[in-house]
Amino acid sequence: MNEISPIDExxxxxxxxxxxxxxxxxRAYDGQPMPEDKLLTVLEAAHWAPSAYNVQPWRFIYAIKGTPEFDRMLDLLVEFNQGWAKNAGALVFIVSKTHSAPPGAAEETPNYSHSFDAGSAWGLMSIQAQILGYHAHGMTGLKFDKIPETLNIPEGYRVEAASAIGTQAAPDVLPEALRKNEVPSxxxxxxxxxxxxxxxAE
Structure with missing residues (x-):
């Protein structure tokens, strides 16, 4: 395929x-499973993000295309996102721990920046994917009410977002209504x- 060059846009x-x-x-992916070592490289980069007191509140749950785990995680996306993310090479759910014990504290208290820090990790994730020749698409169109039970996420953790990662394909793999938006913003x-x-003020 002739991949769009964002630099031109x-x-x-x-x-x-x-x-x-x-x-x-x-949103256009070629449906090829992402090699697990490549995905773990992306997640390795993500987990070197900065965080308050270095508590590293982020957690990542992943699945590779072609596995039962992928199908189960795909079902946790809203129908619109399922329609295109089914062709991604991997899915990653980003979760953050809401409480932590600052240095010198004996008990955990609410961590004001847990979501902010998890977002920082997502940013590094997307850049490392790009460096490896993949594309990451973050989303919050999720079935949030079903995720904790399905993915065994305990109390004290917040589901932040999910990401599809994979190799880009031509826009014609998408439903026609989505093709016109398949350009770098x-x-x-x-x-x-x-x-x-x-x-x-705006």
Missing amino acids: RSAEYAVSPIFLERWSP KRRPLDEVVFKGVFA
Whole structure:
């Protein structure tokens, strides 16, 4: 396939590394299982993310395409996401531990940044996937009420999101309604999201 080059579609106002412009979230995957060592490399990178007090609240549950675990996890996505994620090479559910014991504390207390830290891990995950030639697409269109029991997630953990990871395919593998959106998205101008000194009202 002739893969779309995000560099042709995007530009940055400042000279960031090209990897940030190359990373995007397609829905068209080729259906090939992702080698487990490649997926574990992606998750290794994710778990080197920074976190408050280095408590590392993230947890990852994964499944490889073609396994019963993949089918079970696919069923935990909403129907729309199942329609395209079924062709991903792997699925990963991202979970965070909501309480932790700061240094010197004897008991765990609510960790204010558990979701923030898990999101940091997801960001590194998506970049490492890109470096290896894969694409990761995060999503929160999930059946959240069914996930804890199905995936044996105990109390004290929050399901944050899921990610499909795989090798990109041509858009024609998607339903026709999705094909027109299968392009790298752009970003708002930097001055709409970055403020010097104080927040600027929109």
